[in-house]
Amino acid sequence: MRQSDENTLSLYRMAIRGVDSALPYKWSALLQMGVSTLVLIPFSHEEGHRSILTYNDIGSVSRPFFNKHGAAYVQGVTDATLAGLRDGNLPQFLRMHTAGPESDYATLLRENSLMTFGHESPRILWLEYLMRKVSLVAYFSYGLFNAKMGIKEEADELRRDIVGHDVYGAVRHIHRPEADYQRYVDYGDLTSSERKYVKRVGLLSLLNLADPTLFTKFGFTLRNGDRVNFSLGYAMTPFGDFIDQNFWWQARRFDAHFYVREYGNRERWFPALGATFSDIRLGNRFIVTASLHGWQQPENLSFTATTGRFGGSMEAICKFRLDRNVSSGLGVSADLGMVAKTEGFLLEYMSMERHIGLRFGTSLWF
Numbered sequence: 122m123r124q125s126d127e128n129t130l131s132l133y134r135m136a137i138r139g140v141d142s143a144l145p146y147k148w149s150a151l152l153q154m155g156v157s158t159l160v161l162i163p164f165s166h167e168e169g170h171r172s173i174l175t176y177n178d179i180g181s182v183s184r185p186f187f188n189k190h191g192a193a194y195v196q197g198v199t200d201a202t203l204a205g206l207r208d209g210n211l212p213q214f215l216r217m218h219t220a221g222p223e224s225d226y227a228t229l230l231r232e233n234s235l236m237t238f239g240h241e242s243p244r245i246l247w248l249e250y251l252m253r254k255v256s257l258v259a260y261f262s263y264g265l266f267n268a269k270m271g272i273k274e275e276a277d278e279l280r281r282d283i284v285g286h287d288v289y290g291a292v293r294h295i296h297r298p299e300a301d302y303q304r305y306v307d308y309g310d311l312t313s314s315e316r317k318y319v320k321r322v323g324l325l326s327l328l329n330l331a332d333p334t335l336f337t338k339f340g341f342t343l344r345n346g347d348r349v350n351f352s353l354g355y356a357m358t359p360f361g362d363f364i365d366q367n368f369w370w371q372a373r374r375f376d377a378h379f380y381v382r383e384y385g386n387r388e389r390w391f392p393a394l395g396a397t398f399s400d401i402r403l404g405n406r407f408i409v410t411a412s413l414h415g416w417q418q419p420e421n422l423s424f425t426a427t428t429g430r431f432g433g434s435m436e437a438i439c440k441f442r443l444d445r446n447v448s449s450g451l452g453v454s455a456d457l458g459m460v461a462k463t464e465g466f467l468l469e470y471m472s473m474e475r476h477i478g479l480r481f482g483t484s485l486w487f
Contacts, residue, residue, distance in 0.1 A: 229354075332352035359466060452485075
């Protein structure tokens with residue numbers, strides 16, 4: 122998921138930079154809004170869903186273009202396969218539903234960092250940020266209006282979307298994991314307690330609007346020249362949801378993103394926090410990014426657990442610039458990183474088990 126989010130956003134930025142340099146801004150802005158709404162958001166959103174299936178060795182096909190129902194699909198999976206995932210690994214099955222909004226939320230955090238730290242011009246990225254933020258809040262808020270999707274399941278199960286409505290499906294399955302399997306869940310299929318939870322999701326999602334960047338305030342400059350910014354946030358998880366308090370701090374030697382988070386299930390809230398320090402320069406060519414996360418999450422990632430388990434994650438990646446003219450910003454780097462995490466859910470990380478891994482790759486700097 123993280124690889125898809127990073128790559129699609131980078132391609133979008135490169136393309137819009139070219140468009141913006143060739144067209145007057147009013148035409149560039151219209152194109153940005155169209156590409157964001159019709160191409161980028163559905164593509165990254167559906168890839169978020171599909172990444173969970175891929176991680177669980179389930180093949181699928183992404184069709185990230187709106188059909189006659191106004192929906193983009195991931196398809197090519199039988200009911201029996203999806204029911205088997207639910208019965209064999211409920212957290213992964215539930216994450217399959219919430220992974221699309223998860224990808225949207227993680228992309229919003231990445232875009233906010235880029236604009237706050239001055240790594241991307243708001244002229245290039247703010248309209249995409251606006252469209253994605255509005256899209257996320259609107260999707261989460263759908264149940265506040267008792268809205269019904271009204272989409273009938275296709276006769277060929279391989280042509281059906283894997284989840285239907287993300288929120289309705291996640292809420293139904295998290296409340297009744299042993300009920301008869303149902304792929305497309307509409308508002309009328311929910312029980313009274315499930316409808317109440319859907320409204321909780323919709324109301325808490327409005328926290329995403331508490332964001333200065335959404336209103337074109339891209340940080341606040343302190344007397345010493347440092348820049349800071351903040352936002353609130355909300356998204357769903359495989360065991361419920363979470364609320365974020367995000368803080369950005371740009372100092373002379375590094376850029377930092379901090380968050381305080383409250384994970385929630387049906388029974389209680391669990392504390393979490395984390396920090397990412399990026400663009401730490403070691404000498405002329407080495408650039409380091411390091412992250413540290415700590416959390417308490419419900420036992421077994423359960424919606425009904427009353428006790429929590431502490432865990433955390435550490436990650437570091439070092440990028441070596443291969444080009445000599447580092448100050449120009451253009452070039453290529455060779456990247457080497459390592460991540461170690463305990464059991465638990467972490468944004469954009471596929472494994473919810475203990476995991477130690479290495480990362481190799483290259484980055485294009487532009």
